[in-house]
Amino acid sequence: MVSHGGTQDLKRSKYRLLGLVGQGQFGRVYCAIHRKTGRLVALKELDRRRFPTHKFLRELRFLLSLRHTNIVTCQALEHVQTRRYLVMDYCEGGTLRDLMQEERSLQPVHVVRLVLDVLAGLAHAHAQGIVHCDIKPENVLLRVTPTGWLAQITDFGIARLSQEIATLEGSNNTGSPAYMAPERFYGQYSPASDLYAVGVLLFELLLGRRPFSGPPSDLMSAHLNQSLVIPPEMPTEIAAVVRRSLQKLPGRRFPSALEMSQALQAAAIADGLMDLEDPGNLFRPQPARSLQPFQAAQEQVQWLPVQQIVVDQPRLVPSGPATPIGERIYWATGPMLSVQQFPQGIWSEAGGRTQQINVPEVVEAIAPQEQGILALTQQAAYSISRDPAQGWTVNRRVWLEPKALTAWEAQGRWLAMASPRPDQSAADLTIYDGPKLNHRHHLALKRSPQQLLAVDRHHGIAMATKREGDRPVGTTFEGFSRRGQHLGTLSTPLLIDRLVLTPKPYRLMATEQNQPQSLVILDLKPFRILRLSTPWVPAFMAAMTWGYILVSRAGEILLLDEVGREVGWIAGPPNPTAIAPIHPAGLMLATVEGSQSMLYTVDLRQLEIDLLF
Structure with missing residues (x-):
């Protein structure tokens, strides 16, 4: 709110x-x-x-x-x-500054595409006699596209009015000194002033630093008097474009944004950059590095591969003193559901014995409840409760329709089921609510979803592929409440593969089809999309309060903080089949190798990672 x-x-x-x-x-x-x-x-x-x-x-x-x-x-x-x-x-991709704060730098071809976008916008404004006066990364907003980003300049007119107000107040120095052309320090501006700022942007995007640095007084002196030094790692022809755009005298710069754009495109081709129409990966590859050895606090052999793991963290007893009632781990191997309770916590040596429950079919999802467990199979939803005298009892609550998609609320308070209509263009959503899932609410979804997700106790989303004819053109997120109310639809041109919940309200993590080596962080309120780079295609993902855990098919475990900085890279066991986070600093990991399956408990605090828990 x-x-x-x-x-x-x-x-x-x-x-x-x-x-x-x-x-x-x-x-x-x-x-x-x-x-x-x-x-x-x-x-x-x-x-x-x-x-x-x-x-x-x-x-x-x-x-x-x-x-x-x-x-x-x-x-x-x-x-x-x-x-x-x-x-x-509205630009859901944030600002260019947000993108520049990524740990890994952009591929040069994406730098060129973004700067060409800025120059195209300036060419249009300059043709109408409008000068921006404050081009900087914070004033370049981004819209995500399947192949990268579209840059859009913001604050036209407002920036120019800022200059006028400052002049009336007796100040000539408005804007951002790091990007200001020499004449701007004397209250003068022209289209060439904007092109100078673009030159600073291009330099910074390619090299990760600006051509001149220091406090405002030093920046003024540098822009006015200091010679430009371009390091040899900058591509040769693009360096020539940067050098001309950063000339001290406006008359020696490019005559127009259009001519600078044409020169930049020619330079990119001459320097052998990738095809501007097919830019490939977003970020530059990371240098090879050594991985930390894998250490498990606990290991358990399983007779069948583990498909699902859920860790039930401590909850407070509703009445009485604030004491935890213990932690539980649930995992599914085929139709067998295993439960292990740790009265003193998972990291204590006093672990309870493992109890096993037979479910009529293969278990695909698990949701712990205060008094038991909910298990989901392809055909039905089951309520599993424990009686001290009779042991575990399994009761079927809901029959599921063929080809239906389902989603549990995290504590099993409600279940959503989407049944596609015969033509697959839309779907009917049924929400089962109440302690025994005996209350039903119905809603018509505009598109047949590929995934359902409960985002909190009261709301869910249906993710669907948006199409023009048979061609996929994006992804929609249709919101609904547990009472069957339609909450509106958000959309993105990205082709999202799968969504995973995070501890932060209304934040999801995802992968996308066109950029498989990137992690998408999706905020629903407000709607924002951030891309983080990954060295490989994530096979499994989990979110913690401090960041994200990614696991590859080869077993490598990558730890990222909230802004995408690498804090740990571990050589884990290959062939993972399931993972689950243990908050705040643990991980459950299941693997399979031949006929042997393993379940590992990993304490990240015991590893040498760049993070304080």
């Missing part, structure tokens, strides 16, 4: 807020969805004290006149009782 001041008025507008996405010099920026059309927009709040009405309306005219693929378009103005907002295109 967004609770910032002034947003209460928006409850009566045509937009519903999904969350705060940024804070600019003139106000906050929100992600919102149109209540009727479902279209995502950015609402940019504008402070009346900084934007007097007459100046605001004059600049709004410029904003509305800029219509280009590489410019964030201003669609409308939204007035509420106490505030006003610009309704802008």
Whole structure:
């Protein structure tokens, strides 16, 4: 729930807020969805004290006149009782600065594509006599595409108005000194000033640092007087483009954004970069490195491969003193469900004995409950409870329809089942609610899903492939409540393969078809998509409070923090079949080798990784 001041008025507008996405010099920026059309927009709040009405309306005219693929378009103005907002295109990929903070750098071809996008947007604006005055990574927003990103320039007009306000206040130095052309320090600007900033961007994207650094006073001196030094690792022809764009005198730079764009494209081809139309992998490959040895705190031999693992962490007894009732591990091997309880915790030596429960069919999913377990097979959902006198009893609760998709809520409070219609174009969703799953709610889904997921106690999503004819063109996420209410649909052009829950509310991790060596972090509220690089295609994924665990088919275990930095890389056993996180710093790992299956408990605190637990 967004609770910032002034947003209460928006409850009566045509937009519903999904969350705060940024804070600019003139106000906050929100992600919102149109209540009727479902279209995502950015609402940019504008402070009346900084934007007097007459100046605001004059600049709004410029904003509305800029219509280009590489410019964030201003669609409308939204007035509420106490505030006003610009309704802008929404870019779910964040800013170029966010992308530049990745541990692994972009492939040069993707750098060129992003800079060409910026130049195309500037060419359109300059043709209308509009200079941006503050080109920097924070003012370049990204929309994700199947092959990378589309860059869009934001804050046109607003940046120029900032310059005008500063001039009236007696200051010539506005903008970001690290990207400012020499003449900008004297209050002068022209289209060549924007091209200088693009040259700084190109330099930084290729080398991971800017051509000049230091505090603002040193930056001013450097831009005015210091000679440019281009290291030899920069591609030769692209270096020539950078050198010309960073000339001290505006007249020695490229005459226009179009000519700089043409020169950059020719340089990329001459330097032998990959085909701009088929850019391949997003990130540069990592250098070879040694892996840490694998250490298991506990090992158990299994007679059949383990398909599912669930770790039930300590819960507090509802009444009485706040004492944990123990931790349990559940795992499924065919139709056999095993339960092991640890009264003093998983890492204690006092582990309870393993109990085994026979289920009529192969178990595909497990959901622990306060008084038992829910087990899902291809044909039915079973409730499993334990009686001290009679032992474990298995009761069928729901028959599942053939080819239906299902999803448990994490604690088994409700079950969702999607049954595709005969033409496969849509599906009927049935939600079984209540302690015995005896309450039903029905909902028609717009598309036949490929995965159902319960995102919290009350809500779920149906992920489906969006198609134009027979061609897949993206992925949709259709939200629903456990009471059968439709909550709207979000979409992305990425072809998402699978979703995994994370501990952070409304955050999911995923893989995608077109970029298999990347991890997608998907936030639903507000809607944001972040790509993290991986050295191989993840076979299994798990999320922790501190980051992410990825496991390859070869058994390598990669640990990433929340922003994608590598904190550990372990040479685990090959052929994993299932994993499950143990919060805050453990992992259950099942493998199979020939006729032998193993179940490992790994304490990450015992390994040499760059993370404090």
